[in-house]
Amino acid sequence: MTADHHHPAPADEQPIPYYWQSVDWPKLMVDYPPPPHFARTTGQLSADAMRALQNERFMARVADAWAIPFYAERWRAAGLGPGDIRSLDDIDRIPTFTSDDLKQAIAAAPPFGNHHPIGRDDFGVLPLKIQTSGGTTGMPRMTLFDPIAWEVQAIQVARALYAQGARPGDIIQIPYTTSLANAGWCAYTAAHNWLGCVPATTGSGLVTPTERQIDLARAWGTNVWFARGEYLGRIAEVAAASGFDLKELPTKFIHSYLGPDTEGIVRKRLEEAWGVPIYDNYGSHEVGLISWECQARDHKHISEDTVYCQLVGVDDRQPIAEGGVGNLVVTSLHRSMPPFIRYNLRDLLTLYPHATCACGVSSRKLSTFLGRSDEMVKLRGTNVYPLACQNAVVADPRNTGDFLCVAEFRGEGLGRREEMTVRIERRSTDIDAGQLAVDMRHALHRDLGAKVDVEIVEAGSLAPFTRMGGEGKVRRLLDLRK
Template sequence: MYYVKSVDWDQLISDYPPPPLYQDTVGKMSETQIRDLQNRRFLKRVEEAWQVPFYRSLWQEAGLQLSDISCLEDAPRLPMFTTDDLRRAALDRPPFGSHHAFGRDDIPGMPLKMHTSGGTTGMPRMTLFDPVALEVQGIQTARQLYAQGARQGDVLQITYTLSLANAGWCGYLAAHHWLGCMPLTTGAGNVTNSERQLEFAKAVGTNAWFSNPDYLGRLVRVAEDRSFDLHSLPTKFLSTFLGHDPDGKMRRALEEAWNAPLFDNYGSHEVGLVAWECKAGHLHINEDTVHVQICDEAGRPLEDGQFGTAVVTSLHRTTPHFVRYNIRDRLAIYPHTRCACGISSRTLSPMQGRIDQMVKIRGNNVYPTSCKAAINRDPRTNGEYLCVVQYLGEGIGRSLEMTVRVERRNTDIDAQALRQSLEKDLHKDLGLRVEVEIVDPGTLLPFTGEGEKIKRVLDLRNKH
């Protein structure tokens, strides 16, 4: 089976138009047109998924029959599921899981690729991609990069490693297959060290970056230490997954350091790039490929503009299907509008955080990553930090506490003064007091790592 023959390319382009075709087709559909398209694809995916053991039992247990689902409005009747259910599905039918229509022993005659979730503990979840699933995530990302300014002949430096995780591949496919940009797949800092990343950027003329915000920050510090002038690079834009940045300070700090606009995006390992930020500052949803509903904990849809958990249905995926998957990311959705950038779609809020990563400290909901803004804006730190979450005390006096370990930029910096001012800033940003511990440069690297996702939380809740 030749891969190039496994895809009807004209059909793919017409079904899921890449840019600039997207701008003249799906990107300017009316609300009714896009709703009709979503409705058709949704019903098709549900009908197919009835044949898959995972969905059949989930839906039958809820007392449903296929005929109960006759339009998109019926979606909330289908029970949602989470990563916990996918983990159980993997145990039911190892290694890929019973949400796939086939297993290791009956792989059908089509080219397949496997990617995994960025799990922090244990074996990551495995997801198979057929050619359409693989190419569409490239098209989704091509729409993102095109809207942010990528054009033929640009060089896109991708600091997500082309590994089992798919972010790097999304950038690679977008640039190489759909944009005529040259992907410079340097990978993360543990693949190409940060100094060499900058040397490549300079030598090749990188003018766009697809990178996580922590790593963009690390490159800023490496550049400063090596007297490398980031402003000497022809950077047009930075494309990243910024996430929670309530006061926009992280964004502004990176934009100033790189002298280029930064764009936020939102996606998931399973359904690909859900939404991308345009030059007018809106996060447009790839509505022909994914249906997003913001729900309460019971799976009931919330009003537009209200924050809740994101429940998604992939409209293009059949290997495997994802129907009413509760990603547990906290988001809000806004109505269909025609944006100043020319695209008409529903839009998303920036991601407020992964609900699973929220920690309840003295009655307050805290996302540990919310610490990064205060730490990054203090020049006495080098931006490296680690939130240690643990129980202190015993019995009735036991409380969950968070200590933030922060690296000072060098050992000449007064640790005591830095600790006091960071504790004050973090109190303001987080709305509660946390303890700060100042450590020397390089101390946290064994915990945070230099990989795909830099770890910022050390959860000791289950340790004694």
């Protein structure tokens, strides 16, 4: 027997789908250019050229969707047949769907749902990864990622980080846990695979205490952070309490998610504490980083070669023109595992026309995140969104910034009505709770256009409800109406 003799594989041995062989990497980089190529190629396309590219990818995704029960059944029920959607101009004929429909799809065909093109018996043919939504209520939504979905998601983040100032060799500290939620994974894969940066996956404050996060950043020379605005505030508080000035860190910038910071209050306070620019970004579990701020900070660029964005009315779901406010409806242009076509995220935003930015990139843009329409509370005829409380709460230095809106029904019969109490943490027991409550009621009435009750609570008491400093998205609504 010679040294190079190969034994034949057993007949029942299944081939291993090696990840490194699962993608045509040069083609992927041409189709979805990572930095720095993006700004020189796809990022330079005119509105018409981008529309043509989107149309080609949209039609490919429509073809994928007709083979999937979730879409085929819904589209036929809406009067559509194969061949009826001939271009992106027909997209409004396709019915939208929401996360509630995805939950029903999973319930109808557990555990993976009938919205995926494959089932459990098909696993092992190509590399797959299971990720979920934040799971703020009930079982989190599960989504399968194939290599294309996984890597393009990372390229989206890499584009943002590069535009904001990340370069090879930077150490990016990521205080998200690399868990079923994919935000931490997006940052890690972007840094490691597509930027030549060094990811430091420290995890949330539950995994690596905030004091230790600061110690590690000081020891390693962390110069970029990828973190939520709420947690950046927590780091600033802990640093101040220990007498450490965050400006002593070699931080260049921070990639963050600031929520409905419409008046820039959160950004201003964080930049004062950290002494560096903080860039706001927006994305979702299923379709990745939809939009990101460049250094011009003039709204957020949409990665238009990966996602097509529309706005629809909250109630009637009818199209809303650019410049208006409505629910964001997204169509992923790169995902086949699974497709996401006309997915109503129920996030309120404004969409701006295609234009060339001061940074040189041409794209449509999105506004600051304005709130979630599915968390609306109707108070005496006024629609109130819990996240709209943020500006008033964080603007008052007597508050920690953590708050929780409690919605409930009060009264019986014809007198039954919706009410909302905003629980707000005061910084210390030395602060007059009565006066703070009065002031916050006035401030919230001004911002919300409706009166709400206010309950002042002690610092740290809301964390078990809001998950401040923990895993996943911070919760702002405790809905007792259900």
